[in-house]
Amino acid sequence: MRHSGSSIIVTGAAGAIGFAACEILAREGAQLLMVDIDREKLDQCAGRLADAGHTAIACHADCADEGDVARYVKDAIAAFGKVDGFFNNAGVEGALAPTHEYDIAEFDRVIRVNLRGMFLGLRFVLPHMVAAGKGAVVNTASIGSERGLAGACAYNAAKHGAVGLTRTAASEVAQKGVRVNCVMPGVIETPLLVGMLEQMFDNVEAGMEKLGQTATLNRVGQPREVGDVVSFLLSEEASYVNGAKWEIDGGALATIRNDI
Numbered sequence: 356m357r358h359s360g361s362s363i364i365v366t367g368a369a370g371a372i373g374f375a376a377c378e379i380l381a382r383e384g385a386q387l388l389m390v391d392i393d394r395e396k397l398d399q400c401a402g403r404l405a406d407a408g409h410t411a412i413a414c415h416a417d418c419a420d421e422g423d424v425a426r427y428v429k430d431a432i433a434a435f436g437k438v439d440g441f442f443n444n445a446g447v448e449g450a451l452a453p454t455h456e457y458d459i460a461e462f463d464r465v466i467r468v469n470l471r472g473m474f475l476g477l478r479f480v481l482p483h484m485v486a487a488g489k490g491a492v493v494n495t496a497s498i499g500s501e502r503g504l505a506g507a508c509a510y511n512a513a514k515h516g517a518v519g520l521t522r523t524a525a526s527e528v529a530q531k532g533v534r535v536n537c538v539m540p541g542v543i544e545t546p547l548l549v550g551m552l553e554q555m556f557d558n559v560e561a562g563m564e565k566l567g568q569t570a571t572l573n574r575v576g577q578p579r580e581v582g583d584v585v586s587f588l589l590s591e592e593a594s595y596v597n598g599a600k601w602e603i604d605g606g607a608l609a610t611i612r613n614d615i
Contacts (some may be wrong), residue, residue: 357590359384362435364427366418366476367445369396371545372495375578376442376585381409383586385440388431390414392445418445419472428479438483440589443476444495446513448547451506451554462509469513470520477524477535484533491589494521494537498604501539506555518600525598534597536588541604542566543576570605 363380367373368389377387381404389404391397394415404411414430416423431438449465450458473494484490496517497510504511517537525535542548548566549559556562567575581603587593588601602608 356384357586357592358440361439361589362386362388362431362437363440363442363589364388364390364431364438364480365442365444366390366427366472367495369393369400370444370547371578372540372543372581373442373444374400376444376582377404377411379579379582379586380440380442380589381407381411386410386435388412388414388427388434390416390418390427390445392417418476419467421475424472424475424479428483432483437487438480439490441476441480441484441490441492442495442585442589443473443480443492445472445476446495446547448551449507449509451551453506454508457508465509466513469510470516473517473520477520481524481528481533485528485531488532490533491593492524492533492535493585493588494535496521496537496539496600498539498541498602498608500537500600501602501608507551521600522598529597534588534593536593536596536599536601538581538584538588539600539602539604539608540581541570541576541602541607543578543581543603545578548575567605570607571610572605574605576603576605 363385365377368377369391389401397413401411401413414427416427446469450461494517497514499511500514500518521535521537552559552562584603
């Protein structure tokens, strides 16, 4: 029960990683405000947690819209009186195409959700944490924050930006009692990954196996494996972790595979 009595906002809460984190945080005692743009799926996810006896409030919002972000933070304060933790997780994969052929409107859309949305979350949540003198934030970056992924210029640019936002915010609020870190998931079995594989491979299962070989563990990861790290970083157990980027990639960034 490391999060007993804590109130935590999770964006992208109806997605695979977001909901896995919500399940873990709720089981560990957190009160949750779950945010997502997919109203139907969000209601189902929040309902599952509520049926299990947890406190989980659904808030339908566009995380890249300034008014919606201000509203979900206001709703959390109204419901819980505080925001102790924030999993700033909402994102989209975007279409795949070479940079010199990439659709400009699609580039703007991906940057809007993945980077502007992350900034807005920080912009509206951090003032409450700073005023309280405590809090923890985890942003969702990617191993794409460290490497180029052919065909994903918008996604990669946004995820590189996510690390920059994390480090900058961490340096600004640390002495005010607030920590900001990010996680960098690798190949995780999610609908987002399946969407990318459908664009990259004729057979999704074969694509999953191929990408899994980039990790030294020789498999794709599961959403709960990201959620466990998020829960730790939001907890007091990570009290001396700030401005960090945690790879959750099965060792993909640690080596160049020479046996595949």
